[in-house]
Amino acid sequence: DAGVIQSPRHEVTEMGQEVTLRCKPISGHDYLFWYRQTMMRGLELLIYFNNNVPIDDSGMPEDRFSAKMPNASFSTLKIQPSEPRDSAVYFCASSSGRADGYTFGSGTRLTVV
């Protein structure tokens, strides 16, 4: 398996623009997580899915953020409109079971100018 695949690796956008981050989890994993990492706040859980259904989105900062998982092999995180404070590394991770560890993607480094 190629692991968790995220795209793009880097994204630079202007304030106010829409940004879409993509994630392909490991086949057979039924949990998918979106995290954000910054120096100031560390690793923050934004939202997670189980069997494509959103379970907990309490970490989504505000209505500008939305996430979807239309099928077991694909998820998106969208920010509209983007703001400079959204600049961070966004990670997607997947897991096969309730007690298992996560496999993380390589992340998307987002810079909003």
Place this chain on the structure above:
Amino acid sequence: GDSVTQMEGPVTLSEEAFLTINCTYTATGYPSLFWYVQYPGEGLQLLLKATKADDKGSNKGFEATYRKETTSFHLEKGSVQVSDSAVYFCALRSYTGGFKTIFGAGTRLFVKA
């Protein structure tokens, strides 16, 4: 709620020194415990795990023992290498947490040649 506390860094060691990174947790029930490692510019990687009391997880010379009586999961390595320089995260995952993982703040390790 569940929580993880790990020692603050950075930790600076000389090559071949003994490493200990302390981690304690608070959780109801019986969580699974993990150590993850993050190298610069990469996502977190699962280093080792333990799923029940007295289990010892080990990988790449690192080991940690699940101590329920002291609610601890300290990471150790007998002889560190320069290539071990990274950020290490202690984490737990439990039913009461909705099976999402709670991460510690991370401990940065520098190993000098």
